[in-house]
Structure formats: C-alpha cells, structure tokens
Amino acid sequence: MSTALLKSAQKTPVMSLKSIQLTDNGKVTLEELPIPEVGGSDLLVEMKACGLCGTDIEKLHGEYTASAPILGHEAVGVIRTVGADLKGFNPGDRIFPHHHVPCYECYLCKHGNETMCPHYRKYNLDPGGFSELFRVPSWNVLHGGILKLPDSVSFEHASLIEPIACCLRNIKRSHLDETDAVLVMGAGPMGLIHLQLLLLLGKTVHVSDMSEKRLDVANALGASSISNPKEVDVASVMRDQTDGRGVDVAIVATGSPKAIEEGLRSVRKGGIVSLFGVPVKDSILNYDFSNTVNSEISIIPSNAATEVETREALDLIVDGKPNFETIITHRFRLEEFNEAISMAMKKESVKILISS
Ligand SMILES: [Zn+2]
C-alpha cells in the first residue's frame, strides 16, 4: 500500500483514549476522552513514556504560574496517524514531540528569548502527555518540534530529552563558561541532571538538598560537597569550600523561595544566581536587595528550552549520558498515577516515569 493510501485510510476511528486530567479540586482522574481529530499536519502519537515533572505537581496544587494546567509534557512515543498534509513522517516512527515550540521569527525569538515567544505556550500536547494517545499540533510539527529517535535510544531514556534540554539552556544562560565553582540547590531530577552536565564541563559542583537520600545520589555522582540546609548553613559551607569567596554560580533547581535567598547568600561578589525552578505562586523573598547591587550579584532566570537544546539533549542521550539509572528511579502506569504522585511527594524518588 502506498504511503498516500495509508494516510487516507487512516481516518481517525471513533474511539476513546484514557488520559490523566486535572479536576477543579486539585485532584486527578483517569478519564475516557474522544481521540482528537488529526487534521492538517498534526500527528497522533501513542505514548510510551512520560516523565512526571515538578511542574505537574505544582499544577496539581494550583501553585504553577507559567502556563495552562495541562499535565504531562515529557512524553515520547510512536506515531499512529499522520495528518493528510504532512510529509516526512510515517505511522510507526518513534519520536520525541516538543510540547511548546517558538516561531523563531518574532522580535523575542530573534533576540534570544525564544521561550518567551507569544507562540511558545499557545500549543500543547492534546489532551496532555499522560494519555494513551495524544495529538501533536501542526504548529509544533512544522516548527521543528519533532525529533525521530534512533533505535539505540529507549523510550525511557528519550523521555529525558525535554528535562535535559531545559538544563542545557539554563547552563548556557548562566554564563558558566567563565566559572568554576557551582552550587546546585535541589537534588531532584533537574538538580541531578545539572550536576552531571556540569561535571561533564569540568566544573566543581556542590549540591544542597533536604533529602539525605538525594544527597547520597549526588555524592555518588561526584559532587564535591553535599549539604543539608536542615543541618548546616549552606552559604557558610560554600564560603568554607571557596577560600571565603562563595561560589561563582548558584543554580536554584527548586521552587522554594528559601532556596533563592540561600543562593543569593552563597554566591561570591560578582556571582550569578540562576533561577531554574519555578517559584510557587505569590513567592516573596526575605532578602535585602541592596546586597545585589553592592555585591554586583546577577539574577538570571531560565525557562524551558528550544529545539537547539532538545537536539543537543538527544545527542547526549545517544552518547549514553547522563547516568540514567540514578535519575529514573520509579515507574508507574497511567492507572497508578495517584501512587506516582504520592511517591513524588515523599521526595525519595528522583524521576518518575509513567507509561500507558
Ligand atoms: Zn518538565
């Protein structure tokens, strides 16, 4: 059968899919939803793995501020249906679809702020990544948001493309080229990915977290020091580690305002505080901001990633990096989503993957 025939024969059958949806009262339900219509250059994808992100948990608690509360954006899978207008993709292709894609043409895109593009958050996986099947909108497909996965890359590893890409972009924005000593605050999945990427760049990396279990993982991965803010003053430890200066860069890989304050106190004069975790809604800092000018401290936030970084992330994964076993610690099925959330809340897991 020719591809054209195959495509036209694939009129979406009237069927339903199971999807994790947010309800009004901050809970989730596994709902039966109609399969979205696959028009134009859309793709219908069968989900094989989708990472549970800290922002999914924030969305559940009504604490997320950046975009609409659609759950699941670290999804990978197999194309089931190809929109009639689309060339170059076929049913059966194993892919990573980026849930947000900029236009690369507007003023913000051309000035290095692609993730602030007005188109960036306009489209998303439909009805979300925690679904048996989801539609990838034409916009994302036509603007480079789809990466084909080499056979050597498993779906589990490929589900880290989006989180790794976000870390890569943050590292670029934090001017880490000119620095040596970095403090990563928060040893969740994003903190541990940052740690490993920074070690690959030859940096000295210190890690802080409230969970001893996560600190043990950071230690095993090669952190130069680990500190628990419940037991020590992280800023003092950082000065002890750097001849009294403070670290060059503190990466705040958590949404906690306390961690931001600690980051501001942990960097050297002229240092950089990189805000990576999205602070919870209504975050207020208890910090004397005159210090930022007197000590010339820069605050640089980084939000999400572009197709440049998703491609770089896939290249790293093809090379077998980072150490996946330390990051992916738990696996649940869609039906077990509530158990996955309970596990994530305990902070003893690192990255939790959901499969259909
Ligand atoms: Zn994420």
Ligand SMILES: [Zn+2]
């Ligand atoms: Zn744009």
